[in-house]
Amino acid sequence: MPRTLWDSSVGKKTVMAVSGVIMLLYLVAHMIGNLKIYFGADEFNRYGHWLRTVGEPFMHYEWTLWLIRVVLVVAVVAHAVSAYQLSRRDIRARPNKYVHKKPRASYATRTMRWGGIILGLFIVWHVLDLTTGTVHSGGFQEGHPYQNVVDTFSTWYGNVIYIVAMLAVGLHIRHGFWSAAQTLGVGGRTRDRVLKTVANALALLLTAGFIAVPVGVMTGVVS
Numbered sequence: 379m380p381r382t383l384w385d386s387s388v389g390k391k392t393v394m395a396v397s398g399v400i401m402l403l404y405l406v407a408h409m410i411g412n413l414k415i416y417f418g419a420d421e422f423n424r425y426g427h428w429l430r431t432v433g434e435p436f437m438h439y440e441w442t443l444w445l446i447r448v449v450l451v452v453a454v455v456a457h458a459v460s461a462y463q464l465s466r467r468d469i470r471a472r473p474n475k476y477v478h479k480k481p482r483a484s485y486a487t488r489t490m491r492w493g494g495i496i497l498g499l500f501i502v503w504h505v506l507d508l509t510t511g512t513v514h515s516g517g518f519q520e521g522h523p524y525q526n527v528v529d530t531f532s533t534w535y536g537n538v539i540y541i542v543a544m545l546a547v548g549l550h551i552r553h554g555f556w557s558a559a560q561t562l563g564v565g566g567r568t569r570d571r572v573l574k575t576v577a578n579a580l581a582l583l584l585t586a587g588f589i590a591v592p593v594g595v596m597t598g599v600v601s
Contacts, residue, residue, distance in 0.1 A: 387467065390460040395558035397453040397460070402551065402580075404450060409587040415600055416590075419524040426523035454501070461494060490553055493546040500543035507536075531595035540592050548585035552577050 384390065411429075415422045432442040503513065508526055511518025515536060516529035530536040555577035556570075564573070594600035 387464060390464050391561045393456050394460040394464070395561040397457040398554050398558045400449065400453040401457065402555070404446070405547070405551075405584055409584055412591050413587060415524060415527060416594060422524040422527075423522060427521070454498075458494065458498065461491075465491065490550065493550050496543060496546045497550065500539065500546075503539060504543075527591065528595055528600065531592040537592045537596060541589055544585050544588040547588065548581040551584060552581035555580060 382389075384393070411425055414425045429443055430440045437445075506512040507514050507530055508523070511520070511526070514526065514529065515533045516526075518529075519525050531540070556573050559569075559573045591600070
C-alpha cells in the first residue's frame with residue numbers, strides 16, 4: 379500500500395505537501411529565533427545554547443536538536459525527490475510541444491524549479507558557514523552564534539547569498555502554500571482567496587523577517 383501510494387502522482391504530491399508544511403513550521407520558528415539577535419549578543423547566544431539543551435534531562439545534550447535536523451533532512455529529501463519525479467512524469471506525459479501557447483504562469487510558479495535548486499545550494503552553504511564553520515568568513519567561534527552571524531553578514535557575498543536565498547524562499551512559499559492546501563483538501567472555491575492571501579502574507583512576513591538580520595548588520599543596528 380505505501381509503495382502503491384508513492385508510485386502515484388497523488389501520493390507524490392501528498393508527500394510534497396506534508397514535507398512542505400514541516401519545513402514551513404520550521405522556517406517560522408527559525409525566523410523568530412533569528413530575530414532575537416536584535417536583543418543583543420547575550421540573548422542570542424543564550425538562545426543558541428538553549429537549542430542544544432531542549433528536553434534535558436530526559437533528552438541528552440543536543441539530542442533534540444539532532445532529532446529536528448534528521449526530520450528536516452528527511453523532509454527536504456522527500457520534497458526534492460517528489461518534485462523531481464513529478465516533473466519528469468509531466469515531461470514524459472507531454473513529449474510534444476503544445477500547438478497553442480499555454481497561459482502565462484505566475485513568476486513564482488515559473489521559478490519554483492530554479493528556486494528549489496537555489497535553496498538546496500543555500501542550505502549546504504548555510505550549514506558549512508554557521509554550523510560547522512568550514513566556509514566561515516572570519517574566525518569561527520563555537521558557542522558564539524552572535525559573532526558568527528555578524529561575521530557572515532559583514533561580507534558582501536554573505537549578504538548577497540542570503541538575501542537571494544530568502545527571496546527564493548518567499549516565492550517558494552507563495553506558490554507552495556496554496557498548492558499544498560489544494561493537495562491536502564483544504565482548498566475550495568470559497569477558501570481559495572483566503573488561502574492565497576495567507577500564502578502572500580506568510581511569504582512576505584518570512585522573507586522580511588529573515589532579511590532583517592543581514593540588514594541589521596549592514597546598517598550597524600546589530601554589531
